[in-house]
Structures are given as C-alpha cells and as structure tokens.
Amino acid sequence: MQQRREAKLRAKFNAEATFEVIAKAWIKTKAAHWSVDYQDKIERRLAKNTYPWLGKRPIVEITTPEYVAVIHRARDRGVPDTARRVRETCNCVFRYAVECGLIKSFENPAIDPKVGGIAAPPIVHYAGPSPIRLLWGS
Structure with a gap:
C-alpha cells in the first residue's frame, strides 16, 4: 500500500517536473555564482x-x-x-535532478558524461617567432 502511494505521489510530481522547470531551478541555484551575461547565455x-x-x-x-x-x-x-556545451549543460541539469531526488542515478540519461560522442576539434599548432629574430630585432 505504501509503495503504491509513493508511486502515485512520484508520478504526480514527475508530471509537473519537466526538463524546462528543472533546468530553470538549476539555473536559479547557480545564478549567484554567475555573471548576468553568462546566465543569459546558458538560458539562450x-x-x-x-x-x-x-x-x-x-x-x-x-x-x-x-x-x-x-x-x-x-x-x-x-x-x-x-553541441559540446549543450551536452555539459544538460548533464548538469540531470545531475541536479538526481540530487533533488526527482530521478534515480541509474535513470539518468546522461549518466555517462561522454554520451553523445562530440569529437573535439583538431588541435592546430602554429610556429612561434624565431628566438634569433627576437634577439636581433629583424
């Protein structure tokens, strides 16, 4: 009986706990540590x-x-x-939902931080100025 009651309460609460509502709650908790510009960037x-x-x-x-x-x-x-930044932000939202008890950690779709497979851009190294030119000024 207790399990059914808990399941019913959880179902009602989860129906109201949409991704957008949880994301805005997460942003509100972090806003004190962020600049206004950064918060706007995350929200956009x-x-x-x-x-x-x-x-x-x-x-x-x-x-x-x-x-x-x-x-x-x-x-x-x-x-x-x-895409990489969206992945990181969504991971934070899902972790916040786990911390709040809205979802269990094994229900977290972003449980693996590298899920989504966004490849890092190739690293390009550029030649610096020659030390001899710096000494001689030419």
Missing part, C-alpha cells in the same frame, strides 16, 4: 537547443536516445562547440 542555449524537444517532457521520461538526438541536432547544424 537551453531555449534554442533543448527546450523545443525536451522542455515539456517530464524529466523522468526522457531517454538516452532522445537526449543524444538533441546533442546531435546541434552537431549536425555545424556547431560542434555548441
């Missing part, structure tokens, strides 16, 4: 890249393939750095 990134697909969904119902699809949408637009 979430609004453009995640809310249209995950925003209205209860956080407990979001699956790993849906989460990865959101990351890949940004990557396929040709902005791999934004």
Whole structure:
C-alpha cells in the first residue's frame, strides 16, 4: 500500500517536473555564482537547443536516445562547440535532478558524461617567432 502511494505521489510530481522547470531551478541555484551575461547565455542555449524537444517532457521520461538526438541536432547544424556545451549543460541539469531526488542515478540519461560522442576539434599548432629574430630585432 505504501509503495503504491509513493508511486502515485512520484508520478504526480514527475508530471509537473519537466526538463524546462528543472533546468530553470538549476539555473536559479547557480545564478549567484554567475555573471548576468553568462546566465543569459546558458538560458539562450537551453531555449534554442533543448527546450523545443525536451522542455515539456517530464524529466523522468526522457531517454538516452532522445537526449543524444538533441546533442546531435546541434552537431549536425555545424556547431560542434555548441553541441559540446549543450551536452555539459544538460548533464548538469540531470545531475541536479538526481540530487533533488526527482530521478534515480541509474535513470539518468546522461549518466555517462561522454554520451553523445562530440569529437573535439583538431588541435592546430602554429610556429612561434624565431628566438634569433627576437634577439636581433629583424
């Protein structure tokens, strides 16, 4: 009986705990440590890249393939750095949901921090000035 009661309460609470609501709550907890510009940047990134697909969904119902699809949408637009940042921000939102007890850690679609497979851009090394030229001034 107790388990059914808890399940019913959890279902009601999770229906109201959408990704967007949890993300905004997470932002509110971090806002004291962020500049206004950085907070705006995070909110815009979430609004453009995640809310249209995950925003209205209860956080407990979001699956790993849906989460990865959101990351890949940004990557396929040709902005791999934004895709990486979206992944990091979503990971923080899901970890916050785990900390609040909204989802269990094994239900976290972002349990592996590297899920989504965004490759780092290639590193390009440029030649520096010659030490002889620096000494002689030519």
